[in-house]
Amino acid sequence: MQARMDKKLTQAQLAQIINEKPQVIQEYESGKAIPNQQVIGKLERALGAKLRGNK
Incomplete structure (x- = not known):
């Protein structure tokens, strides 16, 4: 939410x-x-922010 805002x-x-x-x-x-990991990946790219832990 913070990255989106x-x-x-x-x-x-x-x-x-x-x-x-x-x-x-x-x-x-x-x-x-x-x-879903696939959606998280799309969110990370769209927001330019890391949403997952150590990967």
């Missing part, structure tokens, strides 16, 4: 950039969904 993106805008539904972003940020 630093880029001044809404959940809907970020979802559109990574070609996912806004609901996916909302659920990840609220902790309701377990993030």
Whole structure:
């Protein structure tokens, strides 16, 4: 969420950039969904931020 806000993106805008539904972003940020590694990769590229631990 912090990386998204630093880029001044809404959940809907970020979802559109990574070609996912806004609901996916909302659920990840609220902790309701377990993030898919493929989606995490797209989020990292779109936000230019590291979201995973040591890899």
